[in-house]
Amino acid sequence: MSAQIIDGKAFAAKVRGQVAEHVTALKAEHGITPGLAVVLVGEDPASQVYVRSKGKMTNEVGMKSVEHKLDENTSEADLLAVIDQLNKDASIHGILVQLPLPKHLDEDLVINSIDPAKDVDGFHISNVGLLGTGQKSMVPCTPLGCLMMLRDHHGSLSGMNAVVIGRSNIVGKPMAQLLLGDSCTVTIAHSRTKDLPEVVGRADIVVAAVGRPEMVPGDWIKKGATVIDVGINRIERDGKNKLVGDVDFASCSEVAGAITPVPGGVGPMTIACLLANTVTACCRANGLAEPEGLTA
Numbered sequence: 208m209s210a211q212i213i214d215g216k217a218f219a220a221k222v223r224g225q226v227a228e229h230v231t232a233l234k235a236e237h238g239i240t241p242g243l244a245v246v247l248v249g250e251d252p253a254s255q256v257y258v259r260s261k262g263k264m265t266n267e268v269g270m271k272s273v274e275h276k277l278d279e280n281t282s283e284a285d286l287l288a289v290i291d292q293l294n295k296d297a298s299i300h301g302i303l304v305q306l307p308l309p310k311h312l313d314e315d316l317v318i319n320s321i322d323p324a325k326d327v328d329g330f331h332i333s334n335v336g337l338l339g340t341g342q343k344s345m346v347p348c349t350p351l352g353c354l355m356m357l358r359d360h361h362g363s364l365s366g367m368n369a370v371v372i373g374r375s376n377i378v379g380k381p382m383a384q385l386l387l388g389d390s391c392t393v394t395i396a397h398s399r400t401k402d403l404p405e406v407v408g409r410a411d412i413v414v415a416a417v418g419r420p421e422m423v424p425g426d427w428i429k430k431g432a433t434v435i436d437v438g439i440n441r442i443e444r445d446g447k448n449k450l451v452g453d454v455d456f457a458s459c460s461e462v463a464g465a466i467t468p469v470p471g472g473v474g475p476m477t478i479a480c481l482l483a484n485t486v487t488a489c490c491r492a493n494g495l496a497e498p499e500g501l502t503a
């Protein structure tokens with residue numbers, strides 16, 4: 208292996224430490240405690256783990272944590288009523304509805320009912336538009352985490368060729384916007400892209416966010432490129448359950464200059480950036496300067 212491993216777990220711990228410092232200062236200097244509310248509908252086991260983890264880490268950085276756990280069969284009206292109450296609650300600066308939602312609920316409708324200023328996931332259509340036009344917005348946590356790791360590794364990203372594989376609203380598109388904002392030359396590749404290996408082979412930065420286990424082999428990667436693996440895929444291998452990314456780690460790490468592992472790469476940054484976004488939302492709500500280094 209020649210690639211440097213970008214340790215997302217350690218970097219996320221550092222970001223959470225910075226968030227905790229800002230929270231301490233907000234309390235001491237302004238008497239304000241940032242508050243994050245997480246809404247979970249249903250019993251999805253992975254979502255339950257993520258929500259528990261979010262609550263624990265919110266408390267650990269000194270913020271107020273509120274959880275709303277709703278029944279699988281909760282009606283849209285009841286869910287919207289909970290969000291409306293949180294929108295009006297001045298002690299809550301960030302609201303997150305854990306995804307995926309049960310099938311009978313309209314995800315877009317629910318997300319767009321969150322006050323955009325409290326939309327710490329950055330999924331509200333207003334925030335999507337603001338990010339797309341280069342204006343101040345709430346930035347989706349996973350792409351923000353990827354950007355932070357890339358800036359930390361490279362310093363300036365200006366002029367680099369970046370390929371984002373995947374065009375989801377949650378990761379691929381906002382990731383491309385953020386890289387463009389840092390003056391990369393950006394290509395978004397997807398299932399209809401012609402000659403994907405050639406496109407990926409031109410990239411200085413590859414962000415893989417397709418949700419297909421180990422889809423990107425090492426021989427697609429340009430020597431020395433930085434590979435950010437957003438995939439979290441559970442597979443069975445040799446009779447054991449295994450968590451793998453969207454890139455083939457073994458072969459890619461032979462060629463890449465730097466690479467994020469799965470687990471322990473992008474995943475932990477998602478929750479760290481959620482906490483960072485909550486502090487940002489709290490500062491904006493109170494007309495205070497935003498925390499440096501924790502926003503895009």
Ligand SMILES: Nc1nc2c(c(=O)[nH]1)N[C@@H](CN(C=O)c1ccc(C(=O)N[C@@H](CCC(=O)O)C(=O)O)cc1)CN2
Nearest residue numbers: 257303304305306307328348470471472474475477478
């Ligand atoms: N409203 C939202 N819903 C979902 C989001 C989101 O950002 N907002 N993202 C994912 C789930 N997610 C957070 O909610 C999340 C996923 C993965 C991790 C993580 O740390 N993964 C670990 C591996 C964990 C494991 O063993 O399963 C890693 O990659 O190292 C954190 C948060 C979907 N829903």
